[in-house]
Amino acid sequence: MDAQHITTKERLAIPRQQMPSQDPVIRSHNFQEVNLGYTIEQAQREAQRCIQCKDPVCIKGCPVNIKIDQFIKLIADGNFLGAARKIKEDNVLPAICGRVCPQEDQCEKTCVLAKKYTPVAIGNLERFAADYERENGSVELPTVQPATGKKVAVIGSGPAGLSCANDLVQLGHAVTVFEALHELGGVLMYGIPEFRLPKEIVQAEIEGMKKLGVVFITNSVAGRSVTIDELLEEEGFDAIFIGVGAGLPWFMGIPGENLLGVYSANEFLTRVNLMKSYQFPDNDTPVFNCTGKNVAVFGGGNTAMDAVRTAKRLGAEHAYIVYRRSEAEMPARLEEVHHAKEEGIEFLMLMNPLEFVGNEEQWLTGAKCLRMELGEPDDSGRRRPVPIKGSEFILPVDMAIISIGNGSNPLIQQTTPDIEVSKRDTIVVDINTMATSKESVYAGGDIVTGGATVILAMGAGRTAAAAIHEKLMAAGE
Amino acid sequence: MYKIVSAIFLAENIKKIEIEAPRIAKKRKAGQFVMIRVGESSERIPLTIADSDPEKGTISLIVQGMGKSTRELNCKAEGDSIHDIVGPLGTPSHIEKFGTAVSIGGGVGTAIAYPTAVALKEAGNYVITINGARSKELVILEPEMRAVSDEAYITTDDGSYGFHGFVTQKLQELLDSGKTIDYVLAIGPIPMMRAVAEVTRPYGIKTVVSLNPIMVDGTGMCGGCRVTVDNQTKFACVDGPEFDAHLVDFKNLSDRNKMYLPEERKSADLFAHKCNLNTLK
Ligand SMILES: Cc1cc2nc3c(=O)[nH]c(=O)nc-3n(C[C@H](O)[C@H](O)[C@H](O)COP(=O)(O)OP(=O)(O)OC[C@H]3O[C@@H](n4cnc5c(N)ncnc54)[C@H](O)[C@@H]3O)c2cc1C
Ligand SMILES: Cc1cc2nc3c(=O)[nH]c(=O)nc-3n(C[C@H](O)[C@H](O)[C@H](O)COP(=O)(O)OP(=O)(O)OC[C@H]3O[C@@H](n4cnc5c(N)ncnc54)[C@H](O)[C@@H]3O)c2cc1C
Ligand code: SF4
Ligand code: SF4
Numbered sequence: 226m227d228a229q230h231i232t233t234k235e236r237l238a239i240p241r242q243q244m245p246s247q248d249p250v251i252r253s254h255n256f257q258e259v260n261l262g263y264t265i266e267q268a269q270r271e272a273q274r275c276i277q278c279k280d281p282v283c284i285k286g287c288p289v290n291i292k293i294d295q296f297i298k299l300i301a302d303g304n305f306l307g308a309a310r311k312i313k314e315d316n317v318l319p320a321i322c323g324r325v326c327p328q329e330d331q332c333e334k335t336c337v338l339a340k341k342y343t344p345v346a347i348g349n350l351e352r353f354a355a356d357y358e359r360e361n362g363s364v365e366l367p368t369v370q371p372a373t374g375k376k377v378a379v380i381g382s383g384p385a386g387l388s389c390a391n392d393l394v395q396l397g398h399a400v401t402v403f404e405a406l407h408e409l410g411g412v413l414m415y416g417i418p419e420f421r422l423p424k425e426i427v428q429a430e431i432e433g434m435k436k437l438g439v440v441f442i443t444n445s446v447a448g449r450s451v452t453i454d455e456l457l458e459e460e461g462f463d464a465i466f467i468g469v470g471a472g473l474p475w476f477m478g479i480p481g482e483n484l485l486g487v488y489s490a491n492e493f494l495t496r497v498n499l500m501k502s503y504q505f506p507d508n509d510t511p512v513f514n515c516t517g518k519n520v521a522v523f524g525g526g527n528t529a530m531d532a533v534r535t536a537k538r539l540g541a542e543h544a545y546i547v548y549r550r551s552e553a554e555m556p557a558r559l560e561e562v563h564h565a566k567e568e569g570i571e572f573l574m575l576m577n578p579l580e581f582v583g584n585e586e587q588w589l590t591g592a593k594c595l596r597m598e599l600g601e602p603d604d605s606g607r608r609r610p611v612p613i614k615g616s617e618f619i620l621p622v623d624m625a626i627i628s629i630g631n632g633s634n635p636l637i638q639q640t641t642p643d644i645e646v647s648k649r650d651t652i653v654v655d656i657n658t659m660a661t662s663k664e665s666v667y668a669g670g671d672i673v674t675g676g677a678t679v680i681l682a683m684g685a686g687r688t689a690a691a692a693i694h695e696k697l698m699a700a701g702e
Numbered sequence: 703m704y705k706i707v708s709a710i711f712l713a714e715n716i717k718k719i720e721i722e723a724p725r726i727a728k729k730r731k732a733g734q735f736v737m738i739r740v741g742e743s744s745e746r747i748p749l750t751i752a753d754s755d756p757e758k759g760t761i762s763l764i765v766q767g768m769g770k771s772t773r774e775l776n777c778k779a780e781g782d783s784i785h786d787i788v789g790p791l792g793t794p795s796h797i798e799k800f801g802t803a804v805s806i807g808g809g810v811g812t813a814i815a816y817p818t819a820v821a822l823k824e825a826g827n828y829v830i831t832i833n834g835a836r837s838k839e840l841v842i843l844e845p846e847m848r849a850v851s852d853e854a855y856i857t858t859d860d861g862s863y864g865f866h867g868f869v870t871q872k873l874q875e876l877l878d879s880g881k882t883i884d885y886v887l888a889i890g891p892i893p894m895m896r897a898v899a900e901v902t903r904p905y906g907i908k909t910v911v912s913l914n915p916i917m918v919d920g921t922g923m924c925g926g927c928r929v930t931v932d933n934q935t936k937f938a939c940v941d942g943p944e945f946d947a948h949l950v951d952f953k954n955l956s957d958r959n960k961m962y963l964p965e966e967r968k969s970a971d972l973f974a975h976k977c978n979l980n981t982l983k
């Protein structure tokens with residue numbers, strides 16, 4: 226079909242192209258990526274569904290305002306590299322965002338086709354363009370501006386830190402990224418599993434940044450190994466961006482939470498993803514042996530879905546999601562819920578744990594739960610779950626994973642008291658510049674918003690980079 | 703990669719390893735630890751910084767071969783490297799002039815207590831050290847401990863050297879002799895720390911222990927290291943590792959430390975085939 230000569234009516238008649246994926250039965254036993262990516266034909270066909278609105282409202286739904294209509298047209302026209310480069314004008318990590326953005330709440334929600342038809346699969350197309358560019362070895366290193374002589378330190382190598390570093394290095398600043406762990410990438414590496422986001426893709430982006438001249442120092446905890454003040458005063462950094470994420474797991478504070486077999490999602494996912502304990506004993510770090518066991522994950526977000534699907538892949542007989550509201554309220558991406566169901570994850574909705582119970586050796590044997598029903602809407606507009614009296618029962622489980630969110634790690638705030646923080650310990654910034662209350666210190670991503678999304682973290686990193694650049698260049702005159 | 707500058711056995715199965723880590727050497731305080739990863743497929747394990755030389759840019763670790771990771775580390779020699787080291791982590795020991803401070807170390811706990819004993823001495827305390835070992839060959843750091851102590855005692859379980867008995871018996875003896883003790887630091891196996899807590903409890907002496915839960919990141923990100931103190935959950939890697947001995951739930955700690963026993967055995971067995979006797983003196 227000639228992309229140039231199809232009518233709107235014809236476009237609207239094209240069905241949304243299904244993303245090919247691994248068979249659910251097979252994939253629930255492996256860690257390879259679930260989604261296989263569009264073929265060229267599928268991508269072009271999907272791109273033709275876009276009616277090229279005069280007022281492309283999809284763009285308003287994207288936190289970084291990617292020129293969605295333009296990149297999709299480039300795909301329809303067969304200019305895939307052009308499409309990738311168009312996306313990269315606004316989003317430095319498209320292969321990642323195409324995979325993990327909650328599109329149904331963002332760009333695809335505002336797409337005009339969403340109401341009467343199905344929205345254009347913007348995320349899938351974004352992924353296609355980025356993968357095409359990378360797989361064909363066509364990623365071009367951007368040009369780096371002449372050196373400015375300014376030094377910037379970036380704390381944390383998650384999406385916020387990486388995008389900030391990427392922009393600053395291109396503007397000619399000397400950028401050093403300090404990362405607490407032994408591996409770079411933040412949640413993209415230790416949280417989101419391989420089957421959803423291949424680590425190779427994250428590492429390819431980081432390799433690109435190294436080529437541009439970003440210096441990465443792993444094993445370096447700001448606040449412990451070095452403080453913000455030392456970086457500014459002793460090590461000569463002109464500005465600092467803090468992108469340390471929200472990495473302090475919440476527990477529920479119910480009895481039995483310290484029994485053996487009770488994990489935070491962070492611990493479980495870190496052991497499996499970062500420490501590769503699914504390859505025990507070839508890798509030394511062990512993790513609970515899920516084989517044939519019953520595993521319950523408490524929570525309804527992306528982290529909970531990642532944890533439960535990981536437990537299934539490690540051999541769990543029953544893998545449950547236990548959530549206190551109903552499925553409609555679950556914050557996880559729709560696609561993940563759908564995939565989880567296909568893989569045999571059991572969803573226990575409107576259920577709240579009261580206590581964990583264990584045996585003589587203190588190993589977990591069950592979770593005492595209460596059934597809930599939906600009552601009046603609360604402040605957030607979601608209907609509040611209320612307990613059904615006398616509905617307690619014990620769900621027999623061998624492993625429990627708590628996935629009810631993260632607070633912010635207070636290490637930097639504690640050692641840098643002049644950075645203003647909120648009651649929740651998040652760092653307070655001016656949202657136009659991401660500047661903190663401390664001169665020359667900026668912050669963005671989950672450490673500012675609390676647990677949010679990759680694209681918001683990335684956007685914050687870029688906003689900060691622009692503000693830092695402006696400040697440094699003004700100071701230099 | 704971080705270079706090992708020297709590696710010597712202090713006793714059977716206990717090795718002192720000095721590693722190049724200039725930033726850590728400069729910053730570390732008594733009571734802090736590092737997380738290390740020996741090789742690319744190794745676990746992250748916590749080890750206390752026993753000593754440091756900021757000029758040389760090195761830190762020293764004293765390691766007891768327990769299972770795979772510590773034995774693999776103890777196979778390393780001068781000139782070798784380890785893959786990762788991060789620190790200093792944990793809240794430094796709370797040091798002040800208490801008056802008479804007793805530092806009690808059991809086994810490799812002696813090495814963990816050593817830097818804090820030094821700091822207690824520097825803060826002007828009258829320092830008494832009691833260091834226990836199973837037998838004479840396993841006594842470590844004796845000269846170092848004597849150098850920082852106003853009174854130094856060694857105890858051995860079998861009586862082959864020093865006081866015949868447990869560290870708690872020596873502590874009780876001191877208390878019975880009417881000595882005023884203002885502060886006790888106890889570091890060693892969980893049963894020892896629990897026993898010390900029971901000795902000092904009736905006297906109301908402030909007693910601090912350094913807990914050794916299983917850790918992963920060591921930065922407060924995973925919650926795996928949680929311990930129960932005063933009926934509250936604390937993350938030992940950031941809130942500790944030192945806690946008020948009279949408030950610690952030792953049973954929960956010792957239960958939780960058994961979480962991976964079958965896996966630890968498996969790793970150790972596989973490793974034994976590779977490295978046999980090299981771990982021993
Ligand atoms: C399991 C899981 C699944 C998720 N799934 C999705 C999804 O599908 N879609 C989506 O949009 N979002 C998802 N999210 C949320 C998303 O990953 C985060 O919002 C995003 O990663 C935040 O980016 P960041 O750069 O602010 O922080 P992070 O990605 O958390 O990175 C922070 C980095 O800073 C390092 N650090 C922390 N403290 C220090 C210190 N003191 N010194 C030096 N370094 C430090 C950390 O080790 C880490 O590497 C998920 C999160 C999790 C945990
Ligand atoms: C803050 C802190 C400081 C420490 N300082 C020292 C020190 O200076 N010298 C020293 O010899 N030892 C020290 N330890 C103990 C040391 O970390 C463990 O002996 C080591 O991790 C055991 O690993 P392994 O593979 O050799 O043995 P394994 O066979 O795996 O385990 C033996 C026992 O060690 C504990 N353990 C296992 N894995 C871990 C882990 N990842 N983190 C913590 N404990 C674990 C468990 O109780 C286990 O039963 C310290 C522990 C902590 C928490
Ligand atoms: S970055 Fe995310 S929100 Fe923006 S267009 Fe891409 S998938 Fe949509
Ligand atoms: S709103 Fe939908 S149809 Fe319109 S330009 Fe955007 S993607 Fe295309």
Ligand code: FES
Binds near residue numbers: 917919923928938939
């Ligand atoms: S070791 Fe992970 S929080 Fe302490």
